[in-house]
Amino acid sequence: MTKQLITSALPYVNGLPHLGHLIGCHLPADVYARYLRQKGEEVLFIDGTDEHGTPSEVGAAKEGMDVEAYCKKYHDLHVKMYEGFNLSFDYFGRTSSEQNKEMTYRIFHALDKNGLIEERTTNQVYSPDDDRYLPDSYVMGTCPHCGYDKAKGDQCENCTKVLDPVDLINPRSVLSGSTNIEIRPTKHLFLQLPKLEAELEKWIETKKGIWPDIAYTVAKKWLKEGLKERGITRDLKWGFAVPKEGFENKVFYVWFDAPIGYIGITKQWADEDPANRNWEDWWLNASDVRHTEFMGKDNIPYHTISFPATLRGTGETWTEVSFLKGMNYLNFAGGKFSKSAHRGVFLDQALEEFPADYWRYWLIANAPESDDTSFSFEQFAATINKDLNDVLGNFINRVLKMTVANFGEVVPACGEITEAETELYALLDDTIKTYYNHMDGLEFRKAMADLREILVAGNNYLAKTEPWKAAKADLNRAGTILYTALNLIRLYARLIAPIMPATAERMNKVLNIETNPVWVPSKMAEELKTLTSGHHINQSEPLFQKILPERVEELRQKYKETE
């Protein structure tokens, strides 16, 4: 049976993640992982913090910390927040781990042996006052084309022209503002992507019509322009030292060892239980593995070109991406979420305001799949109030209240099945099939629309059968309706579990049934007869609370939502 490897783009450790990061990859990956586990598939869901590179060094210096302690601090904060959102990683590791170092070296040596690594001397900006080489975007100056005085070394934001740092007039360090800037020649190692181009092209071509358009087209675009050799080392201290003579003072570029981190982190996972886990089962000559990757659109080139090239260049058979889910961006009320400006809603704040499931539901239902999407508290409140409170929460509440009032805390007997029930069965059989198709295709918004239709069907059923009237005229009939409705609640708890695990658990407690079992719905004519009459159920407070207009206004002010 196929094993399901799921990876979510590794979040950069520097700073704290916001809602955009959550929906950009981690949350859809989690929903998919939970969905597959529920279907009984063998799943390994891997993620972790990406830790090397200039921003970590600079961030640590800013906080007056040792870079390793700094990374550990932020790694732990990431873990805490993802736990708060119930992300079900099998392992959440770190790219700075020993295991990843081992993996990085192994892959590097193989590439080197195959003649795919070449040495080049490049001119790099060095800032004596910062005591470091500066990446292009850490150099600022006046644009030679338009005169904009805050142009960055890689590109002028004003006239959008691509620049080289040496083009800048009056260059200065973004970090210290120092104008004491030198250009120093420095040796680096380059991965020879052009040698792998033909092979990659052939491979990408097989993904046409299978991967989402955005993933395929981005990959094609890079190939069309022709691949260029790519530097995989940097003049930094924080990173894996390059194991090659003459490069002792350099480290691997973060984008070289970060994707290898998927493998390194899998080894971290395996090392915790070596008797039962083996990383190679998932990554090396593992023909029975289907690998699904989740990431923001900015990550696509690395996951379609440089990382696959890195793996192929070793000459070994590594697990490649089978399906790539690229997401667009979630914006904040017309603007953007920003880590540096701390604009938007960050994950720790989000959890202080509302339960994780509120966010999970809204984000998945509004996932930026085909285009960038905006978050606003007003939209958020409207969706939560309608879908969760009114449609789902109220349905559960009215069914429970009616049951307890007429039959006590037990599932009533099921009498004769009428047309109302068979119609309900038919509708649900149909919609659930569509729902599963959309989930299998990782089309989350569409799946959520199906789910909503399924939830509405419950209220519709009650409107048609009017159990409150039947309770006065024909108690047997009322019992049959509530029996069916209670079974609907069970069905709902199962269906929403991948999206709202905590809510599903609460529903299961009310129904006094097992939580998170392996489950695939059978035909409704059987599925809606699973809870049998006489089964004890519990009473419950409403599952959700409405977000009132005053609260929305308060949140808008607090988070400085514009527009």
Add this chain to the structure above:
RNA sequence: CGCGGGGUAGAGCAGUCCGGUAGCUUGCCAGGCUCAUAACCUGGAGGUCGUGAGGUUCAAAUCCCACCCCCGCAACCA
């Protein structure tokens, strides 16, 4: 002329590949119901489908051309 994605009721989206009465959710209005969290169910109004008195066609949101706007990318931020 760098590349890609997007522009469809007030808001959020589907439909575009493969042309055939423009659809869904929310919001608004009306009715029904009264078990339930002022909730639920039904019906209605609301759109020159970015622009072009463009092209092809019996027929264009859909195909072709030109232009405008938004977003992302452009290989040393990650």
